[in-house]
Amino acid sequence: MNIYTIVILEQDGGSCVDLKSLAREHSASYMQNPKVEAVLLGGSVSRNWQDEYSDIELMVLWKESPTEEDRKRPIHLANGDIIDFYPYEEEEWSETYVAQGVKFEISNFLTSTIQKIIKEVTLEWETDLNKQCLVAFVHEGIPLGGEEVIQLLKEKVKVYPAELSKAMIRKNMDLGNRWSNREALLVREDWLMLYKVIVSTQEKIMGMLFGLNRLYVHHPAFKWQNLSLEKMPIVPENISSRMTSILMEHPTKGVRDLEVLMGQVYELIQTEYPEMDVMEVMEKTLFIRPKNVVDSI
Missing domain, CATH: 1.20.120 (Four Helix Bundle (Hemerythrin (Met), subunit A))
Known part of the structure; x- marks a missing residue:
């Protein structure tokens, strides 16, 4: 694994880079893939809690399983440096990379997987924290593409049972x-x-x-x-x-x-x-x- 120096970019006036704008810019690369149904911004940035240590967390929802090339193409387009690139495990494909001085954490799921987990948490009252975190991601996340798909998911988690x-x-x-x-x-x-x-x-x-x-x-x-x-x-x-x-x-x-x-x-x-x-x-x-x-x- 290579070691990268992560630099916090600054805009005029010395404020940290606009992470939401950067997330929106990168999400467009994912939405170019016809297999992708939606992209959602989560984490501290979606809740306006971000600080100088925050990274960008994206959930990418796929109609069908992504290939390695599907996952790497947006990183290459961003001239990103891959930190971690994990195979499919526990119903997720995940990777981490650095682009424009900011770390991106990508969680790839089939849309059907997220629908299943939402059902388990909201209708079957599943208390598993990892599953609940995914529901929280949907509930609090900001749509960056595939708004109709995301809105349907948000409707299912709107009311906490x-x-x-x-x-x-x-x-x-x-x-x-x-x-x-x-x-x-x-x-x-x-x-x-x-x-x-x-x-x-x-x-x-x-x-x-x-x-x-x-x-x-x-x-x-x-x-x-x-x-x-x-x-x-x-x-x-x-x-x-x-x-x-x-x-x-x-x-x-x-x-x-x-x-x-x-x-x-x-x-x-x-x-x-x-x-x-x-x-x-x-x-x-x-x-x-x-x-x-x-x-x-």
Whole structure:
């Protein structure tokens, strides 16, 4: 693999290159192929969250399987340098390249594959984050070609299902056995394992909050966490700063703050969905594995 220096281009006045315009320019090369039905811009650029580190993420929808030449032609037309070029796996062809100083991440799918995944998420309440991210891509993405095809897909994901909301909450409510071992990890100063537990718990919180607020998860690792939380109306007070502090402050205080935060999240769930019994889960969350006690003889 070659190593490339990625340069952030600047326009007059020193501002970063217009990534949306650049994406539109490159999408035209894909739309020249009669096998392509649509091109969609996603990621941080589609949500206006982009910064100087952002790349351009494109979803290309195909009527039939693309050949290697089909995939490479737009890169050659852009005088791009290929970084990664993957074969078909998990229903996707993907490649990454650099052109005009900007990295492009291309996800190629058959249109029928995206239709199937949309059905699984919206009608069968599939909580798999990778599938949900594709639905989020469609929901939030900007059409760059094949607007009619994309609009039909967007109609299918426009309404976030209540049952998917509940499924996301149920999937993430139980924090697992390691959480009950947190006190022992603190005493032992097993920081590596403890921080794995803390991060896992924060991921569970994010999963519940996405479901509670009926938002499709747009990244499996909850990238852009703070901006995502800002979009959510149903969250504990000062959620972003508290999540940050839990990771930055002393572990003992971080764990105590996380316990309080979890309780508040459960209360929000109970308010939104009174029919969901969260009391058992709350009691399990508060449980701490006791010390061994040996009776003296």
